[in-house]
Amino acid sequence: MELYELTACQAANALAKKEVTACDLTESIYKRIAAVEDKIKGFITVREKQEALSEAVQVQDSLEKGDKLASLRGIPMTLKDNICTLNLPTTCGSKMLQGYYPPYDAHVTEKLQEAGTILVGKSNMDEFAMGSSTENSSFYPTLNPWNQHYVPGGSSGGSAALVAARETFFALGSDTGGSVRQPASLCGVVGFKPTYGLVSRYGLIAFASSLDQIGTLTRDVRDCAMVLDIIAGHDSRDSTSVPREKENYSRDLEKSSSSFRVGIPRECFGQGVEEDVKKAVKRGIEKCQQIGTVIEEISFPHNEHALPAYYLVATAESSSNLARYDGIQYGFRSKKAENLHDLYRKTREEGFGPEVKRRVMLGTYALSSGYYDAYYLKALKVRTIIRKDFEKIFEDHDFVIMPTSPTVAFAMGEKVDDPLTMYLNDIFTVPANLAGLPAISIPCGFSRGLPVGLQVVGRPFDEKRLLQFSYKLESLLQVKDIKPDIAEVGQTDIS
Amino acid sequence: MELQTESKIFCSCPNRFGEKPNTNVCPVCLGLPGSLPVFNKNALELAVKAALALNCQVAYYSKFDRKNYFYPDLPKAYQISQYDYPLAKEGFLDLLKDGHVIRRVIIERLHLEEDAGKLMHDHEKACSYVDFNRCGVPLMEIVTAPDMRSPQEAQLFLESLRRILLYTATSDCKMEEGSLRCDANISLRQHGEKLLGEKVEIKNMNSFRAAFKGLEYEINRQAEILQRNGTISQETRRWDESQGKTYEMRSKEKEHDYRYFPEPDLPPLVLNEAMLARIKKQLPELPVQRASRFIEELGLRPYQAEILISSPALANFFEDTLQHFSEPQIVCNWLLGDILRLLKETGQEIEEVAFTPQYLAELLAVLEKGDISGRSAKEVLEESFKYGSNPRRIIEEKGLAQIDDERELSEAVSQVLIGNPGAVEDYRGGNKKALTFLVGMVMKQTKGQANPKIVMNLLRSELDGEN
Structure with a gap:
């Protein structure tokens, strides 16, 4: 087994046990990038290998001195290219910012650096995070690791594809209307959007400020919790960052408390949702029932208005931001x-x-x-009505489960000339942004060899329980270790 | 008005004037991608203070909005301002003349916003430069109702406003540095009409004098049009100081659509009773209250009080002097006379000179005791004002102390009488004016140090006694 195949947590454990070094991990990632990146095109910028390695050497030194402050020390990772980095260009996937070096690091960049993770590059995205397929990148589209004729979703398509293709241990994305969860769903990885205000937006190049939130793309829920431990927390440079006591999300992850009540909005299983998607999500819901979760069908009456409201708020704010x-x-x-x-x-x-x-x-x-x-x-x-709908639902439910996306990955070019159909991809993800709620997409099955994602939405700042629940669900679903088979360079495609 | 905070309104760059271009900036005030504003609470304190001093209702809830417009001096392409929920509303400012309120001007609203940068045009090289240092300097905008009836009242309003802001130390109001700017709207109506005519906005009036002249020009321009049965259209005009004229900038149709919407990067401003009460307590005595105290308790005349309170520093100087010399009328006379003259000559403000209230009090005490003459006192004042030295030391050094010694003076008197037999004749012949001449001669003999009262008595007894 190659090192790049490990989850971030497994890699961190191997480091702690001195079975591997940070340099080994970094070398392994660069080897994987060299082997498959031509097929995926998930990066806009790959950092100079020597630079990343010399950082790995430093981190290794501090590891050997017994510095075990952060659990992801020495783990290579990737940032979406709308997150400011002092030493690497930050383009937002746009020709408009090609070659732009910000004079400062984003809050999350600082946090990940302090935690000793090793930045290997900046990932591809739809231009200014506007899109659901990464085909709107000014540079080139990213390809879905499960089938390179298909899109990886978007706008954090680069981040999702890189995690799925094992070219990075984890990545950050940004989620304005589903831009972390939808590509996670289409690429078969875990995508998490925290509560608005949990992670500082300082240094995240704005698309729609009242909806943007930095999120994680990881191989599994444990990795998600570990990354969140690093990036969550109050930052005085972002006035919408909420001051509250810091929680530890990865501790007691497996200790899911008593049984939960989960609402299933009937509107999310109607027309426009692929049958295989419905089936895979319903299978996930049945798994929940097996462990004593109470499942109730609920109504989410104003769901149909969420998408138009989202496209008005988001475009209005972006017209000012851009x-x-x-x-x-x-x-x-x-x-x-x-x-x-x-x-x-x-x-x-x-x-x-x-x-x-x-x-x-x-x-x-x-x-x-x-x-x-x-x-x-x-x-x-x-927006206020949607928020109130959720408040009402959360009065007697802990979580809401629905599909992340109504479809699995679609073919390259299929929807690029039809913006309205493209916008419909976000139908189940935008409500969480409008209401500022935490929401996660976890792989729950496959359709025609392409991954399906199941979305769990929680109460504001209820990340701890949301992740505990998702962790349990993930283990019941038993799909997380199925990985895409990407022909490496030099290998012949046999199909 | 620029608020005199330590740092800018949405970042920690210092709020300073006169730095090298583009040195006092950071990612936030440069509007770099990814940067976010953080509101400076100190700007809120100062604005609330000013609002309370202007008798405004301070809002418990207000919020920031984006005013979108594209201009090279505005790096984010929007200005963070307050639109539908301003910080304060419904205040007023009374205009005073000779101690009477001649007009109450209603303050419709007061809100916070950020300043933009500054463009500089090099016409020779045909290029323009932009300096972003001023970006993010905190501004307070005040809008009045259409209550002023003449350019005089507008100027009086500006002066009164400036005074209040100086008193509350909320803005330094230096028009030459742009920390106080004004746009004026003007509309005419026929005698007897209730409704105001179309309004015209005048921009670019950079001094009180310019505001006065701009308005005066605009009244004449509009009156002429109306008299020819023409119509005034709503527009924005620009005052050209060198030409002494206003020029059309843009018509109503071409007004910007600012596309205001709530600023998503900043939470609303929520104030509580306790905070307002605390700021209210910090409010100093305001100019109008101070003037009436000067009139009622210290017996000054209204016009004197008005001049004294025109700057808080001058009024403070007056009151500090009274601590050591408690004759308000005398202190006031000296301040409004010689001291204001000296300030005008040197182009200084009272707070900038080394001359202190203690010095003035000492000088006046010496004068009152009759130790120096009035003329010497003026000389000492000029000296002390110029070099900031102690008046007693000047009196000693210059030997200006008055000669009261009768024996010493008798000698000078005898010499003058001997030397001016003609004048003595005249006096005895009934020309009483000759006495003034003789006193003058004694003063000259003693280099002005003689106590003129004693000299007068000595001369009389000499001249009349021999009679």
Whole structure:
């Protein structure tokens, strides 16, 4: 067995037992990258191997001095390319920020560095996190490790594919409307979006500020809890970061308390959801019943309004957040301009892709005077209603289970010209963002050889119990060790 | 108005004027991707203080909004401001003239926002530069109701506002550094009409004087149009100081659509009773209250009180002097006379000079005792003002102490009488003015140090006694 096949937790244990070194792990990851990255294209930037290795040497030294402060010390990892890194370009998957080096590290970058993890690269994404397939990357699409004719989902498609392809032990993504959970579902890995405010957004390049939340992509629930232990916690540089006592999520993970009550919204198993997806999720729900979980069908009455409300709030905020990219201070600048206004216009014309332009225009329209009340304000009202729906459900339920995505991975190019169908992919993930709730996607089965994800949504800041429950469910599902078979370079494809 | 906080409103960069361009910046005030604002609580304290001093209702709930517009000096392409829930509302400011309220101006709202950077244009090289140092400097915007009726009242309003902000130490109000700026809206109506006509906004008036002149110009411009039966259209105009004219900037149709929406990066501002009570307690005595105390308790005339309170430092100087020399009228006369003149000559503010209230009190005490002459006192004041030295030392060094000794003075008197027989004749012949001449001669003889009262008595007894 190769080292890169270990989970982050297993690798950390092997380090602690001195069976391997941080350099061994790093070497193994770089070997895997060399072997399969051409097939996956999950990275935008791969860090210089020598740099990562010299960091691994330092971490190994501190490990040998008995420094066991953080449990993921020495573990190679990847950040989505909208998370600022001082020493690596941060492009947001956009030509607009090609070659941009931020002058500071994001809060999570600092935290992971302090914890001794080793950054190996920055992952591919839909431009400015706008998309559900990673086909909107300005550079190239990422391919699904289970079948390279299919998309990995998005917008954190690079992060999800890299974890699934074992090119990294874990990765961070960002989730505005499902951008961590949906690709996790499509790539067969665990994707977790924490409660809004649990992880600092400082240094996460904004798409829609009131919805954006940094999340984790990991091989399993234990790894998820371990990464969350590092990145969660109050940060005074983000005013929406919530000051509360730090919890330990990985401790007592296996100690799921008494039985839980889980609600299943009947609206999530209707039209538009693939039969195999329904079947796989229902199998997961049956597993829950076997361990004494009370399952109840519930109604989520305003679910149908969540998606339009989401696309109004998100586009409105993005139209404001993206207005700063003008080619003056940093990033891409058009070389064809003849005067200042031409420079702004051409820089945006050439720097932004079609989906970004579409959303900026939609958002600008929704905020315009005369339309604000009909669109943006109404969307805010729907948002409040969705939040109240959840509050009501959580009065007598601990969790809500639904599919993460209505379909498994779709073929490359299949939906790229049909934005509305593409947007429908987010139908089950956006409610958690609108309400700011924690939600996790865990692999629960397969359809036509492609993974299906099951989503568990919890109460605000109830991560501890949500992860305990997910850990138990994951062990019952028994799919987590099934891995994609990617032909390595030099190997012949036999099909 | 810029608030005089230590640091900027949404980051920890110092709030300072006059630094080298683009040195006082960080990822937050540069609006770099991924940066987030953190609200400076100190700006809130100062704004609440100003709001209370302006008799406003401070809101227990207010919030920040994004005002979206694209301009090269605004790196985020939106300004964080407050739109529908401002920090404070419904205040007022009374305009005083000769101790009477001549107008109550309603303050409609007061809100917080961040400043933008500064553009500099090099016309020779045909290029522009941008300095982001000012980005994120805390601003407080005040909007009044259409209550002022003349450019004079507008100027008086600005002066009164400035005074309150100085008193509460919330803004240094230096128009030349841009820490106090104003836009004025003006609309005319026919005599007897109730409704105001279309309003025109004037921008770029960079001094109180400019505001006055801009408004005066605009009244004439609009009146002329109306008299020709023309119509005024709602627009924004720009004051050009060198031309003394306003020019059209943009019409109503071309007004920006700022696409305001709630700032998602900042939580709402929620204040509580205790905080308001604490800030209220810190409020100093305000200018109008101080003026009436000067009038009622110290017997000053209204115009004197108004000048004294025009700057908190001047009023403080006055009251500090009274601690050591308790004659309000005399202290006031000296302050409003010689000291204001000296300040004007040197172009200084009272708080910048080394001359102290103790010095003034000492000088006035010496003068009152008759130890020096009035003229010498003025000389000592100038000296002490200029070099910040102790007046007693100046009197000693210059030998300016008044000669009261009758024996010493009798000698000078006899010499003058002998030397000016003509004047003696005149006096005895009934020309009483000759006495003034003779006193003057004795003063000259004694280099101005003689006590003129004693000299007068000695001369009289000499001249009249021989009669």
